[in-house]
Structures are given as C-alpha cells and as structure tokens.
Amino acid sequence: MTNRKRKKQQAGAVPKKIVTPVYNQILVQPVHRGINDIGIWKSALRAADMGLRSKLYDLYEDILMDGTVTDAIGKRIEAITDCDINFTVNKKEVPRMTELIDTVEFENQLKEIMWTLFWGISVDEYSFVNGFDFNSIPRKHIRPKEKLILRRQYDTDGISYSDDGMIIQWGEDDDLGLLLKVAPYVIYKRGGFGDWAQFVELFGMPQRIGKYNSMDEQSRRLLIQAFEEAGSAPYIVIPKESDVEQTTLSGSSNGALYNDFRNACNEEILITVLGQTMTTKDGASLSQSKVHMEVQEKKHRSDRRFVIRMLNKYFVPLLESRGYPVHGGKFSFVDKKDELTVSDLKTLSTMIPIPRSYGYEKYGIPEPKDGEEVFMGAPADTGNDDRPAKAVKPQVGTVENADERTLWERIKSFFVAAPHPGGAGIIRMSDTSPLDERLIAAVWNGELAGFSPELFRFFAEDFLKAVRTAFEEGPRNADVGVAYKLSDDLFRMATEQNLFHFSAAKTLAEIQELNRLFRESGSFGEFHRRAKETTEVFNKTWQRTEYETAVLTAEGMSTYRKLRTKKKVYPFWEYLTVNDGRVREEHMKLHGVILPENDPRWNKIYPPNGWACRCLVTGRMKHQVKVDLEEMRRRVDDFLKTAEWKKAEAQGWGVNRCDSAQVFTADQMYIRKFPQQASSYLKDMTAERWNLPGVQAMKRDASGNIPVSGRSEQEVWETYAEDGRIVLTDYDGRKVVVEKKQFDSHTAGKGRDNRIRYWDAMLEALHAPDEVWLNDEIKHDLLDTYCLLKYYRDEVLAVNYRIEGEKLVLKTWYVMQTRTPGNRKVNLKKEIWDKRRRGLLIKKRRSASSRPSEP
Structure with missing residues (x-):
C-alpha cells in the first residue's frame, strides 16, 4: 500500500464503490421446452396469479415459435419502427436527440416497449458509459408487484429496483399480456396438426389389400410375408392363387375438418392480435379489405399513442437526469397529415378551403416572389426562347383563375420527369386494345384522375346482366313449387339503382388505386406491372365473386318476394344449403332450420349470408311442419354467436337485402359513405366527361320541334286520371x-308557366328519352333522381322521377333553358345544362353526333 493511500485511510477516507449492473448479476437458466397442453396453460396461469411467472413465460417462448403469431405481432411492431419519430422542444427539433433517435439502440427500445403489450411487462436497465445503451432484464427474474429482480428465477428475494433511477418498468404490475389470450389457440392448433399428421400417415397413402382363401392357412402366411418383404417397394411377389388390390381413400373424409380447425385457430389468433384477419389472409373484395385495414390502422394508432406516452412519461425524465437537453420537450410520431397524397389534397380542396402556402410547404417547393422566374409547362409557341416565365402575383378579389389546371396537374408539372426516367413519354392505345391496357395508359398519360365512364359501363353492364337474367329466368336454387318470374318492376328498379351506385364506387376506387401506383412508380415498366396486377384483381378476381353474389342475391330476392305474397299458403320457411362439399361449415348449422315466416331471425339469416353464398329458402305448409320450433330458434341463436356470422356481419352481411332491394349494402361499397355523399365524387361528371355532344349539337340532330298540347289541365286529368291519380x-x-x-302544382298553380302545354312532350320523354341520368337534382346528397332528357330542334324537355316509398313518383317536368336573352354569359347556360346532364349516365340515344357506346 502506498503512503498516499495509507494516509487517506488513516484520515477516514473510504474507497469509491463500483456498482455492478443488475443485469450482470443474473444467472439465466435455459428455457424449459416441453409438450404443452391446456392443462399446463391453466396451471401456469394460476401460478402467475400468485406472482410466479416462470412457467407462463416458458409457455410464451414456446408460443412464439408459431409463424402466425410472430407474423401478426411483427405487423404491429413494424408499424411502430417504420414510422418517423422526433423530439421537439417548443416545436423545434433537438439535434442531440435526433442523433439518439437515429440509433439501433433506440429502435430496439421501441421494440421493447411494444413487446410489453404481448408479455405484459418489460424491465430495462440503462447505461450511458459509451453513449445510450440498455439491457432488458429476463422476465422470469422479475417480480413486478414487489419491484424485485431475482438473481435466480426461483429465488424468494432479490434486488429492489423501485428507486433505481437507471431502471424503467414498462407495463402494469398485473398485466400478463396478449400472449395469454393467444396461447390456447396455438395449443389447440398444434394438437390439430398432430391429429392431421396422423390422419395423413394412416389414410394419406394407398392401401394394399390382400385376399386369400380362408381354408388355406399357408396362403395367408405367404401373403403376409410378401407384404412385409415389400416394405415401401412398389411391388410384391405373391403366389398366383393370392389376390391383391390397391385402394386410394377418397370422398368427404379427406382431412378437410383438420384444415378448417387450423384456419379457425389462426383467425382467432389474428383477431386477438390485429383485430381482424384480412390483412394476413385473402378476402373477397376491396370493400372488405378496406374495413379490415381500417381496423388494423386503429390498432396502429393505439400503439403509437401507447409508445409515445411511455417514452414521455418514463424515458424523458431518465434522459434529463443524464444531462440530455430534453427539459420541456416531448417525443412524437410524424403527424399522419404529412402523408396526404396529391389526390387526397385535390379531393379535400373541393370540400374545404386550403391555403396555397400549404402546397408549397408540403412538397418542399419555395413560393415564388414577385417577378421571380418560375418553371411553367412549355407553351405551344415557345420558339427558340427557353427562358422561364415570370411569376405573376394574383390580384386580390380576382374571380377567375388564369391557370385552369387542377392542383394535381399543376403539381405534376414540377415533377414531370420524375416518374418517367426511362423516357417512355405518352403511351398510345387503339380503341381495340383491352380495357385494362387503355386504363393503364390513360393514367400514365395523366388523362384519367377520377372516374372512367368506360370502366363504369363495364361493371354496370355485368351486374345488370346478372340480376336481369336471374329475375327473368327465376331462381334455380329454389324449390320448383315457388319459382316464378318477378313482376315487381319497382323492386327491380331499386335493385338496379343499387348496382349503379356500387359500380360507380368501384370505378372510383380502382382509378384512385391506379393513380396511387402511378405516383409511387419510378418507371413505366414498374407502373405497368403493378397496375396490371391491380386491374386483374378488380376486373376479374373480385368481379367474378361479386357477379356470382349478384346472381344469387337476385335469385334470393325473387324467392323472397314470392314467398311474401304466398305467406298464407306457406306460413313456415325452411333454410337449406346446397349440401355439397363446398358449403361453409357454419352454414351447415342452419341446414333444415324451419321458422315461421314472420320470425325476426329471418332478417338476419335470410340468404345470401356471405360472398357467393348459395343457401336458399323454401316455403312449407303448416301440415308439413312437425318440428320443435324452440329448438330451431336456439339453433339460429347459436349460429348468431359464431365467429363466422360476426365476421360476415362486419362485412355488411347479416341483413335481409332481399327485402331492401340491395345487392350490395353501404358497408360493402368501395368508397366510404357512398352513395350518401356520392355527389361530392361525381359532381364533375358532366356530359363532356361522358364524351357526349353538346346541347346544341343534340338539338340539331333532333327530328322535329317540341309538340305542344292544346288541352287544358282539366281535360288532361279527366283523360288520364284513375282512382285519384295518373299512372304512366x-x-x-x-x-x-x-x-x-303534384299535377295541380305544375299546371294550375298561381304563377305557373303553363306547363300543361308540354304534357305530350313529357309523355314522349318518358317513353323514348334521349338521355337518362342518375343524379342528385332533387336531393343534393343522394344519387337517386332519374333525369330524363328529350331533345327537340327548338327545346329540350326534362323529366324527373324517383322512388318514394312503394311508388315511382313523377316529381317535375319542364323545358330546360337553352337560350339566354340579352347579354347573359354563355357559361351560365353551361351551368344550367351541367346541372341536369351530370352524374351517372345510364342510357343514351344513338345519334349521328354521339359515340356508339351505351350502358
């Protein structure tokens, strides 16, 4: 000992104690691997309730070997680590914290916080010797309620961390995590896999069957010996007198039940972790996918809030105690509003005013100053002058915008070279090219940003063909005794209106998706490949499923309305499946259910009960029913508790669409709140966008002038009225x-424009309209008004009707203004025309001026 040290000890000085990190004092034992069953899970849960979590955590380690579990958990964790995060003080980023965030250790910290949701707790010990670092304490060594860390996992006492400023516990003391809920389904699934494997081993390979004479024992022994010697060889040698057959097991007992059980367990796992299934498993339509994506996004938003709150509550004080400049600051994820696409911005600009400065800030483009040179689209007569144009400051109070391009077109002009590195330029397609190729080319050329009339006609014609064929031919899945032709024209009209709405929503969704792919693609080759996959899904895969669903729904509607009219003859209805190998297992639980026709359960279970559901209902007379109705009701109630029905209900099923004339419900539309807010999407779809000739061209193509009736309103009423109303x-x-x-208000009301003189023209418009539009002229938030237009050389007559209750009601008829007196502007006339010639074009007259295309 040196003199200096001896003097310090003599003076009472104590050598400085070096604190050993808790993590380095722990003796970690290997994970116990064994065969787990539900009994072990329950036993581990009981032990965890008493504070002993070792067995439960060993079980969790085993559960995490399951691919479905790790994939689902990975989705939630990646949604956090894939997001941008920052730290700000007074809304300004802190450079030192930005450096810390951009480290592997910080990303591991985010993962550790997220794992808290699945394990229940995490305890981390921090070190700042060589910068920011931490070690996660093995969970089997943590006693969260006592705030102890055990050196050995079975110790009764340990190191307290309640006042340790270098240790943070994430999560609540009594939380056992989501893995507790997932564990039973993984255990069940593994057991089912084992049974399935045994089934395959026993029955998957062909069996050899040897036949011998029961009186010849020698032949039997020789046959057994031959089989034993053959083993797995493809041949055996047997006496001539023996008979051998080889059979392959087939039929319904093919192990499908095990696969269904596996799928059911996987679905429960995904619902527990992600809240839905379709972002991992396939679905039938985009509308379903969007619903499932919304559910998953809610999970991600909840996770982001959880992580941010944990960081700000526990991590920020720790950093402040270590001298980091974090006082008064907070962590936050980059606001989702920053991820608005150009298309989103364009749509929002039609609903709310957006300052121009936002566009410059969002896309990182400096706003030009007065007189500053700016890049513009090349004018037609540039000559040899390559100088950029001067910026012109808009005058305050200006009504008209000199640049009439859309926001997307203006923004796109700044980046015109970005998506075309290969110099592909404009893609030209002939009219004979396939529809999907024309769509892809139009999007690439910047010619298709919102709605495609051609694509709408493709969808609408296909769906109309499906329901009209079913209505005319009668239901092929119904009992012959109740098959019939649907004669309720109003019901069919409402059904077709529903299909027009669905086709429009699907068209908007597909074009939006193609434009999104265009913005994300770096070359035409990449865009074409991704767009081709998208059109294949929209126009073929999903269309096949939706077409079949439309046919089956129309058949169900036909049967339903016939049964309703014959309810005195058939007071009971029976639910039937097709009863073949493709029937859903859950739907088989309803096979043979008989209930009174007025039982409210029919409003939930009347088929179809899912995409391409082929179930049907048939009528039963009173003397044919000899069942326990209470037992039947219990069967239905049990079905309504199943995951299958709840999933179908979430996808827009679980309603009697045969009573509401809806092939596709609002929840199944590809656009949210469509058709309730359809006008906001289709208000720009005027005749010009439908490639129709102008009003004056249609008038020139007309055959004659508008007919004028000389009859009075009284004479017309007496001629056409019956039972107090006119039916046309x-x-x-x-x-x-x-x-x-309604008749009086249009003919004899005070101040009316003598509209009775156009009665005959109104009849002509009803019988032979030149154009039929489905728009929102009556109610400005619904596409439910039929606007019929009839062109004459001197006038244009418009007729409006819509479904109201159980009637198709004529709302109005009038001469559409096509001439403006005095000095009124031409654009005023166009506004008047576009108000009527707008929305969905569902019928048009072929003329010399129009293009040969009719929905």
Missing part, C-alpha cells in the same frame, strides 16, 4: 305515378 309508363315499362297535388 316509362321507357322500361315501369309505372310512374302522378299525384293530384
């Missing part, structure tokens, strides 16, 4: 009702 027929043979009050 439209172009599709549907009955259109004119009520007395």
